[in-house]
Amino acid sequence: MTPELTALTLAALLQVVQFMLMAVPVNLELGPAKTMSPRDPAQMGGAMIDQINPKTGRLVRALNNHFEGLILFGIACTVITVSGQSTSLTATCAWVYLAARIAYVPAYYFGLVPWRSVIWAVGFGATTLMLLAALV
Secondary structure, three states: OOHHHHHHHHHHHHHHHHHHHHHHHHHHHHOHHHHOOOOOHHHHOOOHHHHOOHHHHHHHHHHHHHHHHHHHHHHHHHHHHHOOOOOHHHHHHHHHHHHHHHHHHHHHHOOOOOHHHHHHHHHHHHHHHHHHHHHO
16 A cells, blocks of 8 residues: 555544544533434524534534545545555655644644644645646
8 A cells, every 4th residue: 555545544544533522522512312313403403513512613623624635635645546656755745644634633622823724734735735746
């Protein structure tokens, strides 16, 4: 397996961990009647995000942000691997992305401004560099 695919697999496992970190407090705060429902705002007494602790809300948003980032990163890893263009640069970018995503969760949870955005930009930049490397 290429280093990029290894980093992608670990990033997917990070997504699983993030889901658990988010799901446990959401379920504790809202209870199973709400979390197992269709989550229609009218039936829940408003939007779910408005009914949970602000830090739990940050975990929800961090998870959603990782879903968004993982799409581009997955594309970058796939293109690099399928085209046989894995290099030390693309491998380094993949590991930088993963490290940034790991750092992003506590940075978001604790509301570290501006570091959360800086960490996000590092991961996004690493992914972008991988995509550009695939075109060279």
